[in-house]
Amino acid sequence: MLAYLIRRLLISIPLLLGILVLSFVMLKLAPGEPGVIQQDLQARATGAQRETLRQLYGLDKPIYVQFGRWLWRVVRLDFGRSYSPDGRAALDKIAERIPITLGLNVLELLIIFSVAVPLGILSATRQYSAFDKSMTLFVFVGFATPDFWLALLLMILFGVQLGWLPMSGLRSLNFEYLDFWAQVWDVLSHLILPVLVASFGGLAYLSRLMRGSLLEVVRQDYIRTARAKGLPEGDVIYKHAVRNAVIPVVTLLGMMLPGLLGGSVFIETVFAIPGMGQLFVQSAFSRDEPVLMALIVIGASLSLLGNILADISYGLVDPRIRVSGREAR
Amino acid sequence: MTGLPAPCRRSPRTLSLLLVLLALVPLAACSRSETAAEPVAGEGGPAYGDTLVEASIGDISGLIPNITSDSASHEIGNLIYANLVRTDKELRLEGELAERWEISRDELTITFHLRKGVKWHDGVEVTAADVDFTYRYMIDPKTPTAYAESFRQIRRAEVVDRYTYRVTYEKPYAPGLLSWGIWILPRHILEAPWKAGVDLRTTPQNRYPIGSGPYRFREWKTGEKVVLEANPDYFEGRPYIKRVVYRIIPDQSTIFLELKARNIDMAGLSPIQYRRQTDYPAFRKAFHRYRYLANAYAYLGFNLLDPRFQDKRVRQAMAYAINKREIIEGVLLGLGRPAVGPYKPGTWWYKENVKTYPFDPERAKALLAEAGWKDKNSDGILVRDGQPFSFTIRTNQGNLVRQQTAEIIQRRLRAVGIDVKIHVVEWAAFINTFIRKKNFEAIILGWGLGMDPDQYDIWHSSKTAPDELNHISYKNPKVDALLEAGRRTFDEAKRKAIYGELQDVMAEEQPVVFLYVPDALPVVSARVWGVEPAPAGISYNFTKWYVPANLQRYTR
Numbered sequence: 001m002l003a004y005l006i007r008r009l010l011i012s013i014p015l016l017l018g019i020l021v022l023s024f025v026m027l028k029l030a031p032g033e034p035g036v037i038q039q040d041l042q043a044r045a046t047g048a049q050r051e052t053l054r055q056l057y058g059l060d061k062p063i064y065v066q067f068g069r070w071l072w073r074v075v076r077l078d079f080g081r082s083y084s085p086d087g088r089a090a091l092d093k094i095a096e097r098i099p100i101t102l103g104l105n106v107l108e109l110l111i112i113f114s115v116a117v118p119l120g121i122l123s124a125t126r127q128y129s130a131f132d133k134s135m136t137l138f139v140f141v142g143f144a145t146p147d148f149w150l151a152l153l154l155m156i157l158f159g160v161q162l163g164w165l166p167m168s169g170l171r172s173l174n175f176e177y178l179d180f181w182a183q184v185w186d187v188l189s190h191l192i193l194p195v196l197v198a199s200f201g202g203l204a205y206l207s208r209l210m211r212g213s214l215l216e217v218v219r220q221d222y223i224r225t226a227r228a229k230g231l232p233e234g235d236v237i238y239k240h241a242v243r244n245a246v247i248p249v250v251t252l253l254g255m256m257l258p259g260l261l262g263g264s265v266f267i268e269t270v271f272a273i274p275g276m277g278q279l280f281v282q283s284a285f286s287r288d289e290p291v292l293m294a295l296i297v298i299g300a301s302l303s304l305l306g307n308i309l310a311d312i313s314y315g316l317v318d319p320r321i322r323v324s325g326r327e328a329r
Numbered sequence: 330m331t332g333l334p335a336p337c338r339r340s341p342r343t344l345s346l347l348l349v350l351l352a353l354v355p356l357a358a359c360s361r362s363e364t365a366a367e368p369v370a371g372e373g374g375p376a377y378g379d380t381l382v383e384a385s386i387g388d389i390s391g392l393i394p395n396i397t398s399d400s401a402s403h404e405i406g407n408l409i410y411a412n413l414v415r416t417d418k419e420l421r422l423e424g425e426l427a428e429r430w431e432i433s434r435d436e437l438t439i440t441f442h443l444r445k446g447v448k449w450h451d452g453v454e455v456t457a458a459d460v461d462f463t464y465r466y467m468i469d470p471k472t473p474t475a476y477a478e479s480f481r482q483i484r485r486a487e488v489v490d491r492y493t494y495r496v497t498y499e500k501p502y503a504p505g506l507l508s509w510g511i512w513i514l515p516r517h518i519l520e521a522p523w524k525a526g527v528d529l530r531t532t533p534q535n536r537y538p539i540g541s542g543p544y545r546f547r548e549w550k551t552g553e554k555v556v557l558e559a560n561p562d563y564f565e566g567r568p569y570i571k572r573v574v575y576r577i578i579p580d581q582s583t584i585f586l587e588l589k590a591r592n593i594d595m596a597g598l599s600p601i602q603y604r605r606q607t608d609y610p611a612f613r614k615a616f617h618r619y620r621y622l623a624n625a626y627a628y629l630g631f632n633l634l635d636p637r638f639q640d641k642r643v644r645q646a647m648a649y650a651i652n653k654r655e656i657i658e659g660v661l662l663g664l665g666r667p668a669v670g671p672y673k674p675g676t677w678w679y680k681e682n683v684k685t686y687p688f689d690p691e692r693a694k695a696l697l698a699e700a701g702w703k704d705k706n707s708d709g710i711l712v713r714d715g716q717p718f719s720f721t722i723r724t725n726q727g728n729l730v731r732q733q734t735a736e737i738i739q740r741r742l743r744a745v746g747i748d749v750k751i752h753v754v755e756w757a758a759f760i761n762t763f764i765r766k767k768n769f770e771a772i773i774l775g776w777g778l779g780m781d782p783d784q785y786d787i788w789h790s791s792k793t794a795p796d797e798l799n800h801i802s803y804k805n806p807k808v809d810a811l812l813e814a815g816r817r818t819f820d821e822a823k824r825k826a827i828y829g830e831l832q833d834v835m836a837e838e839q840p841v842v843f844l845y846v847p848d849a850l851p852v853v854s855a856r857v858w859g860v861e862p863a864p865a866g867i868s869y870n871f872t873k874w875y876v877p878a879n880l881q882r883y884t885r
Contacts, residue, residue, distance in 0.1 A: 030758070084390050086390055086391045086530060086535065086536075087528060087530035087531055088531075093551075096551060097551075097552070152582055152586075155583070155586050156586065159586060159587075159590050160586055160589050160590045163590065166592075167583060167586055167587055167590065167592075168576075168578050168583050168587060169553065169554075169576065169578075170553065171553075173380070173382065173554075173574060173576075173883070174883070269579045269580050270580045270582070270583055271583070272553075272576070272577065272578040272579060272580065272583060274550070274551060274552025274553045274577070275552075278552055278579055279552070281579065282387065282388070282579070285756070285757070286757075287757055
């Protein structure tokens with residue numbers, strides 16, 4: 001198990017390097033220069049001042065030199081300072097936002113998994129029932145609904161019309177004056193809409209997958225055997241079928257992490273949540289390269305980690321797969 | 330990046346000529362205002378207390394505004410820091426930290442006399458040494474500021490005594506006076522790190538600033554909010570509104586929804602929001618809507634290095650061919666007025682009755698024919714020397730108003746035989762790939778206007794280098810001479826005459842086709858009293874706004 005983990009981690013390194021080279025080159029090829037140099041066409045910033053800044057940040061060097069220098073610093077965990085006027089260390093800017101984005105994503109994964117699996121099971125065991133059909137409808141609506149549209153509709157309904165839920169931010173303005181439980185509710189109520197919107201697509205997708213997978217499994221010989229033995233239907237489904245059917249779902253859940261991280265870019269912008277996604281958008285618009293590249297490194301690492309975790313959990317749920325490295329089949 | 334610009338606050342008076350990224354940047358000046366009948370009853374007159382919540386589309390970039398360039402940082406900086414001079418409700422210069430000033434007979438020297446007893450938020454007195462520090466910091470080549478140029482014109486600066494500061498310019502420099510509207514920084518906090526070579530952006534002052542303005546800094550939660558609290562010792566009296574909160578909401582639709590839910594007290598509207606989405610009783614009861622000319626204009630500019638556009642008649646023809654009224658009605662929904670020159674109507678330097686170009690396609694065709702552009706093969710496109718008249722208009726992404734303007738212009742120019750293509754590009758790429766490299770044929774952009782008529786940087790022939798602002802490469806000796814003359818005297822009557830002549834030349838020359846001056850459309854919660862629209866906008870008397878005691882919403 002440990003050997004397998006180490007091997008997987010080692011394989012991830014060239015993969016990560018590839019991602020970084022590509023990202024770096026694309027960033028450099030994209031038109032536009034860091035905002036600090038551009039000064040947004042402010043009057044009275046001279047060309048000579050800009051040239052000085054370019055040299056200061058090493059932007060006058062060829063791309064491979066810049067990449068080499070950048071990589072050498074990153075290896076020592078120095079991601080440089082942001083080009084934005086606050087001039088803070090890129091890592092500091094990201095560190096204060098990581099818990100929010102990760103927390104949000106973990107919450108989304110939990111919700112997607114804990115809702116999609118039962119929904120899928122119910123659909124499969126009641127195939128072609130009214131429930132199954134309405135779930136099918138729900139799923140297609142879920143696939144087809146653009147996130148931004150759903151977000152705005154829910155905000156208009158729950159925020160403006162009914163006034164039940166806050167629409168943006170993580171905390172109310174009077175947060176510091178609330179008692180503990182009121183604070184907990186305050187944060188939770190701020191999370192309802194963004195988590196709902198972020199989970200919606202994944203939920204639809206995964207419940208469909210669970211349904212299909214379970215329908216596949218119940219046609220297997222060993223299920224027929226179990227039924228022939230006279231096991232109660234509940235035991236057949238929940239002890240034998242579901243455990244096998246859930247395997248592809250677990251894998252895909254791990255694979256969904258990169259998608260969710262990407263989705264954070266949108267969710268955090270619309271709901272004004274100060275997480276990594278929001279920072280990514282700001283940095284992209286201002287061509288804040290140190291922060292952008294640091295975010296890419298972290299995002300890529302998290303995605304690769306998600307894949308590894310999915311593989312490991314695969315082994316945990318599937319008795320046929322043992323990741324000892326020696327006897328893997 | 331469309332619509333909903335930040336509402337106007339006392340604007341950064343010094344900082345003339347920022348290229349406008351937003352469609353509407355309501356910096357100042359009111360000509361019309363429209364307010365629903367007083368919908369809420371308030372009792373007891375001015376009262377202290379309550380919180381005003383505003384939204385900003387982007388996080389602020391720092392709290393030393395002298396070295397930032399985003400409008401959110403400037404707005405907040407204006408509340409935290411005081412300036413030597415500022416413009417009043419009529420856009421005239423008045424003293425803030427400076428009680429008065431004298432200009433020497435030769436117009437080279439300005440002597441500022443500071444108010445006595447003004448305190449920084451930490452209790453230290455504001456003196457001429459602080460002004461001097463700010464000046465020296467601004468001209469330091471290592472200071473990453475865009476506002477150094479006017480301070481570089483100073484030959485000698487001296488602290489005469491604790492409350493007197495004197496600057497002498499190389500040549501008389503009229504915009505110099507207004508440049509002292511720069512935010513004055515605390516010497517006792519910043520001088521030591523500055524002398525030690527520390528980048529001031531990394532000092533605590535940039536996160537937890539000490540200023541001398543009407544509001545004190547309380548907290549800045551990155552990406553979430555900035556909170557300011559009334560300064561009880563402000564030298565013009567404690568502001569009534571106790572707390573100002575800037576919430577950072579990076580999405581325009583969200584800001585608008587929060588406004589409708591009354592969670593935000595102040596915002597700027599886009600034309601469509603003003604006309605169609607806020608014109609219902611509940612909204613009019615909850616908010617006062619204001620409308621006045623913004624301090625900005627939009628234009629269609631040409632690359633004047635291109636021989637086709639060097640002919641004045643061609644530019645005049647385009648001015649005749651474009652229907653400005655139609656753009657204002659169709660795109661701004663009537664919320665703006667045609668621009669005839671590079672200045673805002675209503676300022677003391679604005680000249681009425683310059684040459685205008687009413688919509689007249691026939692006249693446009695005649696002028697084009699005179700310039701040698703004829704439809705030789707009857708395909709509707711004009712040709713000269715075998716070349717069809719065809720060009721691309723570029724503008725920046727995220728600004729729907731400009732994109733729609735481009736489409737209307739495209740249709741009108743096609744009608745007189747000019748083939749136009751439209752290319753919309755993301756801002757950073759737009760500036761870097763096209764503007765700076767002068768790699769464009771035509772552009773639609775806007776200028777935000779300063780509080781001084783000096784526009785040397787935009788029109789002077791010496792300002793055409795890649796990083797400078799005359800990116801259309803306009804060169805006219807007459808204009809150069811007028812721009813120079815306008816800077817060299819403080820005499821308002823003389824300057825008015827000089828800039829009047831400049832406007833005549835520009836109206837005749839059409840270096841760009843001036844399109845429209847949009848309206849600023851701010852809304853303020855109806856529980857806030859004391860808002861008095863004036864030529865300077867609504868925010869000039871922010872410290873005098875109040876919420877009557879019985880209407881206060883945030884009591885803690």
